[in-house]
Amino acid sequence: MGDYFKYSNVMREELGSEGLSLEDIEGMRDVTDMAYRRTMERYERGELGFMEVIYEDIEQYSLDDKDFKYILVVGMGGSILGIQMVYEGVKGIYANELSDKKVFFLDNSDPELLHSILKVIDLRETLIFVVSKSGNTVETLANFFVLKEEMEKLGCKRDNVVIISSGGVLKEIGEREGYQIFDIPENVVGRFSVLSSVGLVPLSSMDVDIERLVSGARDMDKICRREDVVKNPALMNALIHYLFLNRGKSISVLMPYMERLYRFTLWYRQLWAESLGKDGKGQTPVAALGAKDQHSQLQLYLDGPRDKIITFIKVKRFRGDFTIRYRGHYLDGHNMSQLINLQQLGTERALTARGVPNLSIVLEDLDEYTLGKLIYMYEMTTAFMGEMLGVNAFDQPAVEEGKRITRELLEGRAKGEEVLEEYVIKI
Amino acid sequence: MGDYFKYSNVMREELGSEGLSLEDIEGMRDVTDMAYRRTMERYERGELGFMEVIYEDIEQYSLDDKDFKYILVVGMGGSILGIQMVYEGVKGIYANELSDKKVFFLDNSDPELLHSILKVIDLRETLIFVVSKSGNTVETLANFFVLKEEMEKLGCKRDNVVIISSGGVLKEIGEREGYQIFDIPENVVGRFSVLSSVGLVPLSSMDVDIERLVSGARDMDKICRREDVVKNPALMNALIHYLFLNRGKSISVLMPYMERLYRFTLWYRQLWAESLGKDGKGQTPVAALGAKDQHSQLQLYLDGPRDKIITFIKVKRFRGDFTIRYRGHYLDGHNMSQLINLQQLGTERALTARGVPNLSIVLEDLDEYTLGKLIYMYEMTTAFMGEMLGVNAFDQPAVEEGKRITRELLEGRAKGEEVLEEYVIKI
Structure with missing residues (x-):
């Protein structure tokens, strides 16, 4: 029957007294209409760049032909989670071990990460993408400053660095050094930026079919423009999460049953947390992975506090399936893909x-096209959910506080750690 | 000042009106005394194998000298999360890329994972550990049945398989085929088993210093035997989580600021969820990683619902540190290790x-010894917390339901997926 979004397991017929009725959904028409209308108004006002970028000409994202052995992406949060998610979603597990082009991600200020990567790659054969919308992200700059010094020592040429940024120190350096620079549209927020230059330039160089990716998003855009909630999966998904949040489901678990989708849950985690977690509102996203987490989290989901709504993602076809053979055992004759999907069921x-x-998204296959659909469906779900909750899904004001304190500490304007001895236990 | 557990940021002096007073802690003496007493009673009755195994002679865990290029561990949940956690915690990021011995973990029923690993390794040069306490874990068997068939095709010798199990199909095969078999003590529960044969046999073959690991646990055991809550970090940690859970903090975030500790959070996630999530009780563990997740989750933690208690782990020394140099920028002259630790602060x-x-665990260094301490402190914290909540922290009854349904589906005794069309939206 093709790809679908299933919500029967939140309805009374399946879930019993905890479930919703059709009247519950119909009774929320004013909320869904409002969320739809306000989202489209934001779009009309030019605030929702993520809805615009998918209609851009993708030719602009291609680099001059460059042949590097390694690719290194430097970025944090929305500047890198989407790239990792698509890369792994398309190329699969252990892609580096199985391919000539090896891709690394530098997404923390832990020196050990940088140290290890520098031991593995050869900077003279590495194409480096440095991604930061502000151009001032502290971890990105720290990593890049060290990389730059190393590159100078090694005499690397300047055509191995690509800057993707709207400004700040990073863009200054890029202009001064003559690096290739890609802009990020002002109205595209980091966590909604994977289908803009942020994601598409690096992904294109990783041999991801970005045309198919964007094409999936475009097709999903049509579906998500439907005004009727029972025909619009993003609006319905937002409504269901909104209704259950109001019924005490403060946690939203996303649990695909496919290794390649694990990083999709990490991307979702930022999207949901940072967009909605403000003014005391929001819902805590939890990343899970089937069947693995049945052996870790399922006991809690089944028999712990009733504070969760769960979304499964199930994919019917796997690459390189195996038939299990062991005479006399009930697994004998089954394929592993059957096993994992029956575990989900x-x-x-x-x-x-x-x-x-619980909700399910069921896909026939996972490739650039379906991933593009999935990404866009979640972006629209988040936009609608923000309007339902009455928060601005497109800012993140609270994170500035920690940054300010850290900068004061670095500049010696704030006192370092002071430990109150009476509340310490030596271990 | 050495390693310590700091709880000042849950106390009134630092946290303000939301914080605890010394009287709050003193007033819980009956609860902490009860939790301590019941835990020790369980131990005396021989129920807490995890407290016993650390005093076993570790010589028993060493394999005959074997020289393999690859190591593959097959297991699920408690049979593998601890091994991954210690391996990465000690050997670091990109250990496979930087070492001659390459280690892989097969911990899902996704055929793509098995397929990719089989493309990377050569089974004739691979030492395989198959770990399952029951010996009947479905994913482990499925993977192993396929591996066994492949090994037979390739004519692998039997000395490349090591079974770690207490029974079931796996032990039967091991006995019939003449594989080396290690028992798992009956009173050691999967998620508490990393310091038993489950973890120590594979880790020893990965050149982890298991003597130092166990030695750390033994020293922590002494500390966790202290009856006075203000001297016992595990009892205090449990009490603080218990008190804040009762005040609506339904989520416990564990957030180390070091890449090598990421898998510690996944191990903790199982320990906390599966031990405590029952009878409607428990607290949802969330795995986070600093500084990375400041760009993903921090907005929610700071300004979203007030339902979280956060534990940081900070390590003072990093391997292969870098000095950041960029004249005129406030990062100039700082080390990256300073940066990440000031971000934590x-x-x-x-x-x-x-x-x-929020709580902090501060370590001078991360190595086998401190990791052993950390593991054991969390095992004891979980045991104490179970007694406070009045749940049995050492079973996981609810997960059997999904397994039973899956088996019925595999055996054709239950109907496959039926989709209620009215609650489906095609995407």
Whole structure:
């Protein structure tokens, strides 16, 4: 039946008394209409760059033909999570071990990460993308300053650095050094930026079919423009999360049953947390992975506090499937893809029987096109959910505080750590 | 001042009105005394194998001298999370790329994972550990059945398989095939098993110093036997989590500021979720990583719902540090290790100023010894917390339901997926 979004396990027929009725959904028409209208108004006002960029000409994202052995992406949060997610989603597990072009991500200020990467790659054969919208992200600059010094020592040429940024120190350096620079549109927020230059320039150089990726998003855009909630998966998804949040489901678990989708959950985690977590509102996203986390988190989901709504992602086809053979055992003759998908179904039924609301996104296949659909559906879901909650899904004001304190500490304007001995236990 | 556990940021002096007073802690003496007493009673009754195994002779865990190029560990949940955690915690990021011995973990029923690993390794040069306490774990068997068939095709010898199990199909195969077998003590529960044969046999073959690991746990055991809560970091940690859970902090975030500790958070996630999540009780563990997740989750932690207690882990020394040089920028002259640790401090202060309770574990260094301490402190914390909540921290009854349904589906005794069309949106 193709790809679909299923919400029967939040409805009374399946979930019992904890479930929603059709009247519950119909009764929320004013909320869904409002969320839809305000989102489209934001779009009309030019605030929602993520809805615009998918219609840009993708030719602009291609680099001059460059042949590097290694690719290194330097960035934090929205400047890198989306790239990692698409790269792994398309190229799969252990892509570096199985391909000639090896891709690394530098996404922390932990010196050990940089140290290890520098031991593995040869900077003279590395194409480096430095991504930061502000151009002032502290971890990105720290890593890049060290890289730059190393490159100078090695006499690397300047055509191995590409800057993707709207300003700040990074763009200054790029202009001074003559690096290739790609702009990020002002109205595209970091966590919504994977389908802009932020994601598409690096992904294109990683041999990801960005045309198919964007094409999936465009097709999903049509679906998400439907005004009727029962026909619009993003609006319905937002509404269901909103209704269950109001019923005490303060945690939203995203649990795909496919290794390649693990980083999709990390991308979602930022999107949901940073967009909605403000003014005391929001819902805590939790990243899980099936079948693995059945052996870690499922006990809690089934029998712990009733504070969760769970979304499964199931993909029907896997690459390189195996038939399991062991005479006399009940696994004999089954494919592993059957096993993992029946584990998902078993878990879904166990949760539903216990009254834990759960949704499913079912895909025939995972490739650039379906990933593009999935990304865009979640971006629209988040936009709609922001309007329902009455928060601005497109800023993140609170994170400035920690940054300010850290800068004061670095500049010696704030006192370092002082430990109150009476509240310390030596270990 | 050496390694320490700091709880000042949950106390009134730092946190303000949301904080605890010394009287709050003193007033819970009956609870901490009860939790301590019941835990020791369980231990005396021989129920807490994890407290016993650390005093076993570690010689028993060494394999006959074997020289393999690859190591593959097959297991799920408690049979593998601890091994991954210690391996990465000790050997670091990109250990495979930087070492001659390459280690892989097969911990899902996703065929793509197995497929990729089989493309990377050569089974004839691979030492395989198959770990399952019951010996019947479905994913482990599925992977192993396929591996076994491949090994037979390639004519691998039997001395490249090591079984770590207490029974089931796995032990039967091991006995029939003449594989080397290590038992798992009956009273050691999977998620508490990393310091038993489950972890120590594979880790020893990965050149981890298991003597230092266990030695850290033994020293922590002495500390965790102290009856006085203000001297016992595990008892205090449990009490603080218990008190804040009762005040609506339904989520416990563990956030180390070091890449090598990321898998510690995944190990903790199972320990906390599966041990405590039952009878409607428990607290949802969330794995985070600093400084990275400041760009993903911090907005929610600072300004979202007030439902979290956060534990930082900070390590003072990093391997292969860098000095950042860029004239005129405030980062100039700082080391990256200073940067990441000041980011942690900035975040801690921002959270405290907003009234979000937070704890810190501060270590001089991360190695086998300190990791052993950390592991054991968390095992004891979980044991104490189980007694405070009045749940049995050492079973996981609810997960059987999904397994039963999956088996019925595999055996054709239950109906496959049926989709209620009215609650589906095609995407």
